[in-house]
Amino acid sequence: MSETAAEPKMAITVDFSGGLEMLFSNQRRHALSIPAHDKDGKPSNIAFLISHLCKTLMKDPRTDLFVLDDHIRPGILVLINDADWELEGEEAYEIQPGDNILFVSTLHGG
Amino acid sequence: MSETAAEPKMAITVDFSGGLEMLFSNQRRHALSIPAHDKDGKPSNIAFLISHLCKTLMKDPRTDLFVLDDHIRPGILVLINDADWELEGEEAYEIQPGDNILFVSTLHGG
Amino acid sequence: MTADTGAASAAPMKSNDRRLTYEEFERYSRQMIVPGMGKHGQLRLINSRILIIGAGGLGCPAAQYIAGAGVGTIGIVDGDTVEISNLHRQVGHATSRLGWKKVDSLIAHLKDINPLPNYIPHPFHLDPQNAADIITQYDLVMDCTDNPATRYLISDVCVLLRKPLVSAASVQKSGQLIVLNCPPAPQGLVDKKYPPCYRCCFKKPPPPSSMVSCGEAGIMGPVVGMMGVAQAGEAIKIIASALHLPPSSTNDLTAPIPERNLQQPTLLIYTYDLESAVGPYSFRALRMAGRRKNCFACGENSTLTLEGIKTGNPNYVTFCSPPTTDHAL
Amino acid sequence: MTADTGAASAAPMKSNDRRLTYEEFERYSRQMIVPGMGKHGQLRLINSRILIIGAGGLGCPAAQYIAGAGVGTIGIVDGDTVEISNLHRQVGHATSRLGWKKVDSLIAHLKDINPLPNYIPHPFHLDPQNAADIITQYDLVMDCTDNPATRYLISDVCVLLRKPLVSAASVQKSGQLIVLNCPPAPQGLVDKKYPPCYRCCFKKPPPPSSMVSCGEAGIMGPVVGMMGVAQAGEAIKIIASALHLPPSSTNDLTAPIPERNLQQPTLLIYTYDLESAVGPYSFRALRMAGRRKNCFACGENSTLTLEGIKTGNPNYVTFCSPPTTDHAL
Ligand SMILES: [Zn+2]
Ligand SMILES: [Zn+2]
Numbered sequence: 001m002s003e004t005a006a007e008p009k010m011a012i013t014v015d016f017s018g019g020l021e022m023l024f025s026n027q028r029r030h031a032l033s034i035p036a037h038d039k040d041g042k043p044s045n046i047a048f049l050i051s052h053l054c055k056t057l058m059k060d061p062r063t064d065l066f067v068l069d070d071h072i073r074p075g076i077l078v079l080i081n082d083a084d085w086e087l088e089g090e091e092a093y094e095i096q097p098g099d100n101i102l103f104v105s106t107l108h109g110g
Numbered sequence: 111m112s113e114t115a116a117e118p119k120m121a122i123t124v125d126f127s128g129g130l131e132m133l134f135s136n137q138r139r140h141a142l143s144i145p146a147h148d149k150d151g152k153p154s155n156i157a158f159l160i161s162h163l164c165k166t167l168m169k170d171p172r173t174d175l176f177v178l179d180d181h182i183r184p185g186i187l188v189l190i191n192d193a194d195w196e197l198e199g200e201e202a203y204e205i206q207p208g209d210n211i212l213f214v215s216t217l218h219g220g
Numbered sequence: 221m222t223a224d225t226g227a228a229s230a231a232p233m234k235s236n237d238r239r240l241t242y243e244e245f246e247r248y249s250r251q252m253i254v255p256g257m258g259k260h261g262q263l264r265l266i267n268s269r270i271l272i273i274g275a276g277g278l279g280c281p282a283a284q285y286i287a288g289a290g291v292g293t294i295g296i297v298d299g300d301t302v303e304i305s306n307l308h309r310q311v312g313h314a315t316s317r318l319g320w321k322k323v324d325s326l327i328a329h330l331k332d333i334n335p336l337p338n339y340i341p342h343p344f345h346l347d348p349q350n351a352a353d354i355i356t357q358y359d360l361v362m363d364c365t366d367n368p369a370t371r372y373l374i375s376d377v378c379v380l381l382r383k384p385l386v387s388a389a390s391v392q393k394s395g396q397l398i399v400l401n402c403p404p405a406p407q408g409l410v411d412k413k414y415p416p417c418y419r420c421c422f423k424k425p426p427p428p429s430s431m432v433s434c435g436e437a438g439i440m441g442p443v444v445g446m447m448g449v450a451q452a453g454e455a456i457k458i459i460a461s462a463l464h465l466p467p468s469s470t471n472d473l474t475a476p477i478p479e480r481n482l483q484q485p486t487l488l489i490y491t492y493d494l495e496s497a498v499g500p501y502s503f504r505a506l507r508m509a510g511r512r513k514n515c516f517a518c519g520e521n522s523t524l525t526l527e528g529i530k531t532g533n534p535n536y537v538t539f540c541s542p543p544t545t546d547h548a549l
Numbered sequence: 550m551t552a553d554t555g556a557a558s559a560a561p562m563k564s565n566d567r568r569l570t571y572e573e574f575e576r577y578s579r580q581m582i583v584p585g586m587g588k589h590g591q592l593r594l595i596n597s598r599i600l601i602i603g604a605g606g607l608g609c610p611a612a613q614y615i616a617g618a619g620v621g622t623i624g625i626v627d628g629d630t631v632e633i634s635n636l637h638r639q640v641g642h643a644t645s646r647l648g649w650k651k652v653d654s655l656i657a658h659l660k661d662i663n664p665l666p667n668y669i670p671h672p673f674h675l676d677p678q679n680a681a682d683i684i685t686q687y688d689l690v691m692d693c694t695d696n697p698a699t700r701y702l703i704s705d706v707c708v709l710l711r712k713p714l715v716s717a718a719s720v721q722k723s724g725q726l727i728v729l730n731c732p733p734a735p736q737g738l739v740d741k742k743y744p745p746c747y748r749c750c751f752k753k754p755p756p757p758s759s760m761v762s763c764g765e766a767g768i769m770g771p772v773v774g775m776m777g778v779a780q781a782g783e784a785i786k787i788i789a790s791a792l793h794l795p796p797s798s799t800n801d802l803t804a805p806i807p808e809r810n811l812q813q814p815t816l817l818i819y820t821y822d823l824e825s826a827v828g829p830y831s832f833r834a835l836r837m838a839g840r841r842k843n844c845f846a847c848g849e850n851s852t853l854t855l856e857g858i859k860t861g862n863p864n865y866v867t868f869c870s871p872p873t874t875d876h877a878l
Contacts, residue, residue, distance in 0.1 A: 015830070017723065018725070022255070026255075029830070064759075068756070073756065073759065074755055075753065075754060075755025075756070075759060077750075077751075077816075077835075079835050082833060083836040084750075084816075084835065104818060104835075105723075105759075106718075106751050107724070107725050108700060108754075109606075109768060110603055110605055110606055110607040110608070110693050110694055110695040110719060127491055128391075128394045128396070128489065129391065138501065139501070174430075175429075183426065183430065184424035184425060184426055184427065185426025185430060187506075189506050192504065192505070193507040194509050196509040212504070212506075214506075216389075216422050216426060217389035217390060217394055217395070218366065218371060218389050219389055219390055219439060220276055220279070220364050220365055220390060220444065243633070246633045247633055247637060248637060250634050250768055251638075251768065251769055253766070254721050254768065254769055254823075255721065255722075255767075256722075256824065257767070257823065261823070281610070281774070281778070284640040285638070285771045290637065304576055305575055305576065305579050307617060307663060308576060308617040308618055308619065309579070309580075311613040311614065313662075314662060315662070315663070315664055332643035332644055332645050334636060334637075334644070393585075399826045399827070435579065437582070437583075438579050438580060438581070438584075438586070439579055440782070440785070441618055441781070442618075442779065442785060443782065445613075445778040445781070445782075446775060446779060449610070449774040449778055450771065450827065452770070453769070453771030453774075453827075456771060457821070458826075460823060463824070463825075463826075483825050483826050484828065485826075486826060486827055486828045486829070493786070494789060495585065495792075497783060497787075497812055498728070498779065498782075498783060498815055498817050498834065499812070499813065499834055500834040502832075502834060505830075
């Protein structure tokens with residue numbers, strides 16, 4: 001009981017699209033339980049989620065296809081509940097239980 | 111205050127699609143506040159909603175394009191939160207606050 | 221007709237491990253390298269037979285992509301001729317082919333996109349007398365027709381012959397798409413979550429007074445075009461991934477259906493708005509119920525038979541009592 | 550070229566109340582009776598000029614419906630020739646036209662769908678030197694290209710020339726569509742909720758190592774086909790309903806934009822799955838931000854000019870440092 005209280009979790013869904021799913025076990029939707037706070041005790045935000053995904057969910061070794069210099073790589077859009085993260089505060093957005101975070105790779109073919 | 115308590119309302123959205131919107135002021139989405147109970151005091155269900163829509167929302171006189179013999183006319187699907195009403199109990203489904211009810215006309219052209 | 225056209229409902233798995241010809245490889249390379257497709261998926265397409273019923277606004281774009289993808293045998297059913305009012309949306313026809321039978325006009329166009337498939341013209345309307353004889357020659361059916369009576373007929377025959385059915389419809393600014401009867405299960409089996417047929421989803425046709433055809437009500441070209449292309453996409457995935465067949469180790473169509481193939485049936489609806497850009501309500505995916513226990517066609521006590529259909533039972537015309545409609549659409 | 554091609558960005562409203570010819574009426578009757586279209590919408594299409602950049606997997610289906618709908622002047626830009634590996638998805642070309650310039654092949658096909666429009670071939674790739682001279686001749690631009698450098702170039706020129714842009718892209722089993730710069734607002738104006746340009750939505754191109762073209766990664770025909778048809782649908786509605794223009798009482802492009810035209814910008818994404826039927830996540834409509842204050846192209850302190858673009862500033866090649874890609878797609 002106290003252990004659960006010490007490490008509260010929250011349930012979210014994380015989606016990958018536009019080819020990014022290939023980096024995450026070829027699975028487009030992941031139901032995750034992530035720590036509610038980062039190791040400094042601050043509410044988990046998108047920046048935390050991105051590094052958390054790299055550490056725990058990504059099996060593919062090509063992390064530079066997802067993250068460059070500790071930030072999401074250019075050419076990937078981040079959507080918070082189907083809205084561009086610019087509308088929500090980008091990396092600083094504090095994730096809420098039940099949120100859906102979508103990472104989608106920009107396409108250029110035709 | 112007591113009057114509000116006597117006639118509790120609930121907020122829902124009602125959508126029309128496949129041409130049915132033409133019967134409802136050419137508007138596809140209606141945010142409505144409907145009585146929470148019918149006149150017998152029972153929770154409002156889909157059957158109640160249909161007659162309520164005919165009385166209060168439908169301006170077009172051709173009610174038989176929406177209702178026949180007090181039931182939704184053949185060729186109209188009813189979706190409760192994007193699920194076929196058969197999965198939810200059809201006319202007897204008790205509407206919940208925040209529900210989305212979609213009426214969509216079956217198409218045959220090609 | 222090809223030699224194997226007569227082989228009725230035999231699963232077309234026989235030569236799925238031959239080598240591709242040089243031309244096949246060149247033509248299909250860009251889709252074969254898509255993950256999940258590969259040479260195996262391509263050979264399934266080449267060895268499959270798809271029937272497109274209706275060579276109009278849905279059938280034209282659908283057929284372009286079915287032919288392009290290399291489906292080996294492509295049948296097209298339509299009794300109409302090409303009219304000038306068709307051409308804004310029926311992009312497989314042409315001004316130089318006005319007055320042609322639509323099946324001949326469309327096949328002429330398709331042969332120039334891809335000469336490799338075997339194209340089979342059925343230059344007449346589908347009716348209760350000819351439906352089973354035609355449908356039995358194919359592995360998958362695409363309903364691109366324009367009237368409810370034919371839609372119920374197609375579905376009933378597909379249930380009895382166990383053919384997967386990709387159905388779409390479109391009028392004015394709306395479109396609908398649904399995959400039915402896939403994977404097909406024997407008529408009357410209702411103990412599992414089998415997929416619905418057209419009647420399971422659309423129990424009764426609308427009264428004639430409320431029905432509109434593309435001729436009477438109009439149709440935007442890109443709306444019906446989207447639905448036709450989407451139909452091709454669904455048909456290609458079903459064949460390429462064998463979503464309609466038992467596990468590939470067996471050709472026994474009564475074998476248990478793999479879990480992955482028993483998906484939540486989804487009705488896709490597309491709403492086009494002339495006054496605003498594509499938005500959150502342009503596409504909606506609606507969850508439909510599975511096979512209905514008391515379905516007239518596929519349900520527990522169904523008395524529907526191929527013999528009955530041929531001899532006028534049920535009567536599709538009185539069931540739908542269609543309006544006098546401009547059939548040439 | 551028609552007489553009014555030289556009239557640069559003059560609004561094409563002049564003859565929007567003439568009578569339709571008998572052939573126009575016959576051809577377009579089925580779309581004219583759609584509520585909201587009518588004779589007025591049809592005449593706007595007939596009097597409009599649309600530029601389709603790219604005659605490949607997006608451009609072919611897009612052009613079929615643009616031509617069918619009766620857009621009066623249709624320009625097509627592409628420097629490539631038709632190859633056999635194109636034909637599974639580029640359904641406006643044909644085996645009998647292998648080796649032709651794509652613009653000529655596609656226009657031959659379109660002329661047979663509808664001989665009435667004025668078709669203008671631009672048989673070379675768009676580049677910083679020719680982009681403005683071509684784009685200025687049209688009312689609306691459709692980006693059907695296959696590489697990021699050209700996408701940024703097209704958007705930049707559309708911002709400067711105030712042309713609405715319907716942009717789509719597709720690779721493997723994914724597609725994207727967005728309407729940009731519509732209605733166009735003067736560069737640097739950021740005080741209202743003006744619509745974004747391509748750079749507002751996609752600030753930086755991906756590093757070359759992560760980019761894939763249709764040639765390298767493959768593409769399913771119906772996926773790119775859906776996006777091309779959807780592009781035609783968006784372009785037709787913009788022109789027919791004049792969503793890109795100030796109120797019809799004025800031709801002043803700096804007049805306030807009507808509220809109805811300032812919509813939430815939406816990026817539509819389409820995900821095709823070879824293993825399962827169309828479902829709830831096949832289409833998603835994503836809410837995008839509006840014009841960005843600090844956008845390089847349309848933002849407050851933008852230094853982007855047509856002169857600059859022509860003389861190599863910005864340098865699109867180094868900005869995108871594209872991989873050595875099979876351009877012929
Ligand atoms: Zn059934
Ligand atoms: Zn911008």
